[in-house]
Structure formats: structure tokens, C-alpha cells
Amino acid sequence: GQNIDQPTEMTATEGAIVQINCTYQTSGFNGLFWYQQHAGEAPTFLSYNVLDGLEEKGRFSSFLSRSKGYSYLLLKELQMKDSASYLCAVIDSNYQLIWGAGTKLIIKP
Amino acid sequence: DAEITQSPRHKITETGRQVTLACHQTWNHNNMFWYRQDLGHGLRLIHYSYGVQDTNKGEVSDGYSVSRSNTEDLPLTLESAASSQTSVYFCASSEMQDSNTGELFFGEGSRLTVL
Numbered sequence: 116g117q118n119i120d121q122p123t124e125m126t127a128t129e130g131a132i133v134q135i136n137c138t139y140q141t142s143g144f145n146g147l148f149w150y151q152q153h154a155g156e157a158p159t160f161l162s163y164n165v166l167d168g169l170e171e172k173g174r175f176s177s178f179l180s181r182s183k184g185y186s187y188l189l190l191k192e193l194q195m196k197d198s199a200s201y202l203c204a205v206i207d208s209n210y211q212l213i214w215g216a217g218t219k220l221i222i223k224p
Numbered sequence: 225d226a227e228i229t230q231s232p233r234h235k236i237t238e239t240g241r242q243v244t245l246a247c248h249q250t251w252n253h254n255n256m257f258w259y260r261q262d263l264g265h266g267l268r269l270i271h272y273s274y275g276v277q278d279t280n281k282g283e284v285s286d287g288y289s290v291s292r293s294n295t296e297d298l299p300l301t302l303e304s305a306a307s308s309q310t311s312v313y314f315c316a317s318s319e320m321q322d323s324n325t326g327e328l329f330f331g332e333g334s335r336l337t338v339l
Contacts, residue, residue: 119266148327157314157330158267202266212328214266 117141119215121203126221127193135188135201135218143208149177149188150202152217158202161188190220198222226251230315230331238339243302245334247315255318255326256298258282258290260311261333267314273298305338312336 127133150158164179228249269282320326
């Protein structure tokens with residue numbers, strides 16, 4: 116079966132750095148998304164990786180290793196507004212999106 | 225600005241009733257999707273459409289139906305609501321032609337409670 120694993124919950128301190136991991140076992144791979152979802156709100160797009168390596172976008176970076184079936188989202192200089200759930204999603208060989216259950220990130224002052 | 229809107233945002237209904245959740249987008253996207261989101265699960269695809277008159281079943285389509293008569297709207301109908309369909313429903317759209325690979329733009333969600 117197809118599976119995407121993310122930690123259920125993580126806690127970090129304001130101003131610090133946090134890495135949210137995502138491992139996947141899917142039938143093929145055609146790209147990986149990260150979305151942010153604040154409580155009670157819709158998911159919003161953060162990043163898309165299809166090639167190995169690091170993509171940097173301001174305080175957020177996303178890394179992909181296709182050979183290891185692994186990605187991470189790196190958040191720097193954490194702010195209280197970064198408290199949210201972070202969703203990992205993989206496009207499989209049939210071009211269907213497979214979603215992880217999400218990681219709830221709690222930021223403490 | 226272009227947007228995607230859902231209505232109603234909150235709905236309480238009884239088992240066995242028919243319910244329709246509306247989704248309207250002004251992005252002029254061909255692709256539209258309906259997901260449900262439940263605690264402990266990732267977003268699960270219910271139905272999707274790649275254009276007018278096109279509809280496809282997702283992984284959890286039983287008990288749901290959609291129709292696509294124009295580009296802007298993809299209403300989701302629960303023919304006979306069941307308690308297992310209590311959930312938060314998200315509509316989304318994307319511009320990538322005939323594919324799930326594009327960035328998704330989500331509506332604000334519709335919280336449905338079936339008593």
C-alpha cells in the first residue's frame with residue numbers, strides 16, 4: 116500500500132529552527148508538496164519538490180531525497196504565527212496526490 | 225481577486241437527509257476536487273473533475289456524487305447522509321491540465337455534522 120509518515124506533533128521555541136520530516140512509500144513518484152494549515156482554516160501551498168536537493172523560500176526550505184523516499188521542511192527564525200499543521204503530499208505514478216496526516220507544530224515563547 | 229468559496233460553512237443535518245455542499249471558483253481552473261479531512265487522517269479525495277461534464281471517483285466516493293455543468297462550480301451531494309460522513313469538507317482547484325500535479329487552491333471548508 117501507499118504510505119506517508121510524518122510525526123504527529125512537534126514543539127519548538129520562538130526564534131529557533133525546526134525540521135519536520137516526511138517519509139513516503141508510494142507506487143512511483145512525480146513530486147512532493149508541503150502545505151501549511153492553521154487551525155480551522157484551509158491548507159495553503161508552501162513548496163513543491165520534484166528533483167533532489169534543497170529549495171529555499173525565505174524562512175522556509177524544503178529538501179527532497181528520492182532515493183531515500185524522504186523529505187523535510189525546515190523552518191527558521193520561528194514565529195508564533197508558524198504554529199500550524201504541516202501537510203506532506205506525494206504525487207504517485209498515476210498522478211494522484213497521496214496525503215500524510217500532517218504534523219502539528221506548537222511554538223512556545 | 226480570484227477565489228474559491230464554499231457554502232454553507234457549517235451544517236447540521238439528520239441521518240438519511242440529502243445534503244449539498246456548494247463550491248464556486250473564479251480562478252477559471254479546469255480542475256476541481258472535493259476532499260474530506262478527519263482527525264488522524266490525511267486529506268482524502270472524494271471526487272474530482274478535470275473539466276465541464278467530466279467527473280471521477282476518488283478513494284472515498286461511496287455515498288457522494290458530484291456534477292460539473294460549468295467551469296466555476298462543483299457541488300458535492302450526499303444522497304443519504306450518514307454519521308460516518310461527519311467531517312470537514314474542502315473544495316480545491318488547480319490549473320494543471322488533466323493532472324493532480326499543480327498547486328491546489330483550497331476553499332475555507334464546510335463543517336458537516338450528521339446526527
